[in-house]
Amino acid sequence: MHAAPAPDEVIRTRGLVRSFAMGSATVHALRGVDLVIRRGEYVAIMGPSGSGKSTLMNLIGCLDTPTAGEYWLEGQPIASLGEAELARIRNREIGFVFQTFNLLPRASALRNVELPLVYAQMPPAERRRRATEALQKVGLGDRLDHRPNELSGGQRQRVSIARALVTNPALLLADEPTGNLDSKTSHEIMLLFEALHREGHTIVVVTHERDIAEHAERVVTIRDGAIASDERQPRPVRP
Amino acid sequence: MRIVEAGKLALESIWANRLRSFLTLLGVIIGIAAIVATAAVIHGLNRYVAEKLSNLGKGVFVVQRFGIITNRQEFLDAARRNKRLLPADARAIAERVPGAEIVGWEVHATADLERGEHVIRDTDIGGVTPAILEIEPYEVAEGRLLLQHEEDHAAAVAFLGHEVAQRLFPNVDPIGKELRIGGARLTVVGTAAQKGSFLGFSQDNYVKIPFSLHQKLYGTLGSVNISVKAREPARLEETIDEVRAVVRARHHLRPGAPDDFGILTAEGINDLWRNLTQTIFRVALFVVGISLVVGGIVIMNIMLVAVVERTREIGVRKAVGASQRDIVQQFLVEAVLLSCLGGAIGIAIAYAAATLLAANTPLPAEFPPWAPPVAFAVCTAIGVFFGIHPARRAAHLDPIEALRSE
Ligand SMILES: Nc1ncnc2c1ncn2[C@@H]1O[C@H](COP(=O)(O)OP(=O)(O)O)[C@@H](O)[C@H]1O
Ligand SMILES: [Mg+2]
Numbered sequence: 241m242h243a244a245p246a247p248d249e250v251i252r253t254r255g256l257v258r259s260f261a262m263g264s265a266t267v268h269a270l271r272g273v274d275l276v277i278r279r280g281e282y283v284a285i286m287g288p289s290g291s292g293k294s295t296l297m298n299l300i301g302c303l304d305t306p307t308a309g310e311y312w313l314e315g316q317p318i319a320s321l322g323e324a325e326l327a328r329i330r331n332r333e334i335g336f337v338f339q340t341f342n343l344l345p346r347a348s349a350l351r352n353v354e355l356p357l358v359y360a361q362m363p364p365a366e367r368r369r370r371a372t373e374a375l376q377k378v379g380l381g382d383r384l385d386h387r388p389n390e391l392s393g394g395q396r397q398r399v400s401i402a403r404a405l406v407t408n409p410a411l412l413l414a415d416e417p418t419g420n421l422d423s424k425t426s427h428e429i430m431l432l433f434e435a436l437h438r439e440g441h442t443i444v445v446v447t448h449e450r451d452i453a454e455h456a457e458r459v460v461t462i463r464d465g466a467i468a469s470d471e472r473q474p475r476p477v478r479p
Numbered sequence: 480m481r482i483v484e485a486g487k488l489a490l491e492s493i494w495a496n497r498l499r500s501f502l503t504l505l506g507v508i509i510g511i512a513a514i515v516a517t518a519a520v521i522h523g524l525n526r527y528v529a530e531k532l533s534n535l536g537k538g539v540f541v542v543q544r545f546g547i548i549t550n551r552q553e554f555l556d557a558a559r560r561n562k563r564l565l566p567a568d569a570r571a572i573a574e575r576v577p578g579a580e581i582v583g584w585e586v587h588a589t590a591d592l593e594r595g596e597h598v599i600r601d602t603d604i605g606g607v608t609p610a611i612l613e614i615e616p617y618e619v620a621e622g623r624l625l626l627q628h629e630e631d632h633a634a635a636v637a638f639l640g641h642e643v644a645q646r647l648f649p650n651v652d653p654i655g656k657e658l659r660i661g662g663a664r665l666t667v668v669g670t671a672a673q674k675g676s677f678l679g680f681s682q683d684n685y686v687k688i689p690f691s692l693h694q695k696l697y698g699t700l701g702s703v704n705i706s707v708k709a710r711e712p713a714r715l716e717e718t719i720d721e722v723r724a725v726v727r728a729r730h731h732l733r734p735g736a737p738d739d740f741g742i743l744t745a746e747g748i749n750d751l752w753r754n755l756t757q758t759i760f761r762v763a764l765f766v767v768g769i770s771l772v773v774g775g776i777v778i779m780n781i782m783l784v785a786v787v788e789r790t791r792e793i794g795v796r797k798a799v800g801a802s803q804r805d806i807v808q809q810f811l812v813e814a815v816l817l818s819c820l821g822g823a824i825g826i827a828i829a830y831a832a833a834t835l836l837a838a839n840t841p842l843p844a845e846f847p848p849w850a851p852p853v854a855f856a857v858c859t860a861i862g863v864f865f866g867i868h869p870a871r872r873a874a875h876l877d878p879i880e881a882l883r884s885e
Contacts (some may be wrong), residue, residue, distance in 0.1 A: 303798060303878045324802045331800020342795045342882055346495065358484055359800040403799065 249315065250411050250442045251277040251300060256309035258295050269295040271465040272309065277444065279410075282437040284456035285446045292465040293446045297415045300444065301336050302326050314410055331359050335404025337414035341396045343388040343403075349375060350384040353403045360407060374402040378432060394425035401432060405441075412436065412443045418452055430455045482812065489813035492785070493820065503781045504821035506774025507858065511825025512832070514767040515850045519833035521756045523845035528752050531677055532745040538712030539614055539745070540719055542572075542726060544702040546741020547751050561739045563702035566690070568729055569608075572707060575725050578718035580710040583610030584703040586693055592686065593659040594647045602643060603685045604660060606693020612638070614706045617687075620644075622654040622669030625689055629668075633691035637665040641683035644670040660686070663696055679841030719744070771857070774821065775865035782814050782869035786876075793873050794881025803874035810873050814866025815859050822858035826851055 353371040418426035
């Protein structure tokens with residue numbers, strides 16, 4: 241087939257297509273995306289609403305399967321994997337941060353963060369330790385037992401970032417992580433991503449706000465389901 | 480996910496919806512409670528009957544005009560065909576069956592007893608040969624049993640059951656005192672030890688008098704019940720066959736014609752009893768089975784509702800790495816725990832019911848030790864059977880759609 245992806249490539253897609261059948265019509269959400277993201281990169285994906293950003297993120301996050309095209313994660317072709325293996329990849333290789341947080345409302349912050357470790361078969365004591373560490377890292381070491389409805393929006397998003405980090409994944413994906421936050425809180429969250437990037441995490445953030453994207457070192461713009469531009473920024477600006 | 484985690488999760492979710500869970504479980508609770516309570520009553524009765532029958536001496540059987548009749552046609556046939564059994568039949572058995580160690584016979588009548596102002600109505604008056612009192616062990620409380628010479632001379636003597644003695648002779652030693660049966664005056668020679676009651680019926684409400692006296696008082700038209708004690712209990716079957724042959728010969732029955740008399744053994748009665756209770760149990764099981772199926776369907780329904788309510792949660796779990804197997808396990812464990820919880824409540828209710836019944840009614844209900852494991856096995860099966868469909872539905876949810884749902 242093709243040359244094997246280089247070892248430092250976390251993501252490689254080739255001609256990624258995703259179409260949805262809507263009754264008799266077909267919606268082409270992605271029309272052939274070629275994208276390579278290397279280890280340690282911090283990439284912002286921009287584009288207007290409906291351009292296919294979330295669809296791309298869901299494919300990269302192994303929550304969805306492409307209509308056509310190929311995708312290698314950490315050099316591994318995803319198409320060949322079964323349901324259980326995909327679940328394992330979502331568990332170990334990917335940390336997903338959502339716009340709407342997607343925390344379990346009845347569980348404490350600690351238990352929400354423990355959740356991926358539960359599916360990683362980690363024993364409870366170890367799980368607790370790792371989840372506590374992750375929460376401390378996002379600055380919520382004193383909120384372990386709070387439920388989501390006892391936390392502010394920014395704190396909830398921190399919990400969900402801790403949950404994404406707790407398995408120490410190869411890739412951190414965030415789909416409009418600041419979409420539900422005010423600008424001050426958004427800024428704090430973006431500083432957190434920046435800090436994680438400096439620690440060496442590979443991060444992909446979807447946003448449609450220019451100033452959010454400016455935190456990243458590379459900006460990929462999508463329009464109508466295809467990549468319109470792919471630019472490196474000299475240095476993230478620090479206001 | 481580990482099964483223990485799934486169990487904890489399921490308990491939390493059941494507890495979070497405790498009222499709904501309880502209502503959901505009513506079908507299973509009622510079904511399990513009903514069947515276990517029925518089993519307790521039958522189990523108690525079986526043991527009780529077996530114990531009472533074992534009181535009937537070892538190797539003893541009874542020949543009587545009518546055997547055990549289980550349907551109307553048998554009753555009509557027997558009423559038409561069966562001849563009276565006579566003392567002569569009993570004597571023939573005693574003479575011709577070497578395996579019969581003791582042969583006695585008894586005939587029954589019902590009469591009122593009187594002593595001064597003390598009256599007992601409708602008491603069983605047994606006319607017995609002395610051998611009867613040996614064969615069916617009658618334990619003497621005071622005085623003695625009836626004697627052969629009293630039989631030979633139709634002596635006016637009586638041996639009283641415990642309850643009769645208590646009621647006719649309160650605070651008086653009855654031995655040597657007189658009582659009246661109809662016009663006759665009889666002298667009490669002995670009283671029996673208490674036998675207790677059987678299913679609430681007193682077994683101590685009787686008077687035994689010599690057979691010869693009974694015939695004088697009530698005539699010779701009654702059919703006698705012949706009790707036989709086999710010399711070797713191990714050869715009971717052969718002895719029964721020999722006795723049957725003697726009676727058949729005396730009744731001039733052709734080979735192949737059915738017996739026109741009945742033979743009762745403890746095992747025979749026990750078998751019949753067990754047959755009866757098994758039939759009752761099967762009917763109960765069928766009725767309860769319906770209730771359990773309904774209970775299972777209700778559980779399935781509530782689990783389907785839970786899948787809809789928790790769609791977003793399922794999406795979150797899948798997004799962070801739950802496989803379909805994890806989700807199936809989670810919902811299946813919840814359905815099984817739910818159903819077993821119903822079973823546990825049902826067992827507790829049945830246990831309480833059996834204890835109350837045994838304490839407050841003549842029914843000797845006894846909680847069967849196999850009930851809890853069997854009930855839990857059944858409830859597990861119900862949980863799996865009715866839980867698998869909702870669990871699979873949850874597992875096959877598309878994670879993106881699930882996350883988008885509200
Ligand atoms: N499940 C779906 N069914 C049908 N159409 C969809 C589905 N998901 C996304 N689309 C369509 O695909 C296009 C891209 O959507 P999306 O990736 O969510 O855009 P973005 O995240 O950039 O706003 C949109 O036109 C949207 O309506
Ligand atoms: Mg989107």
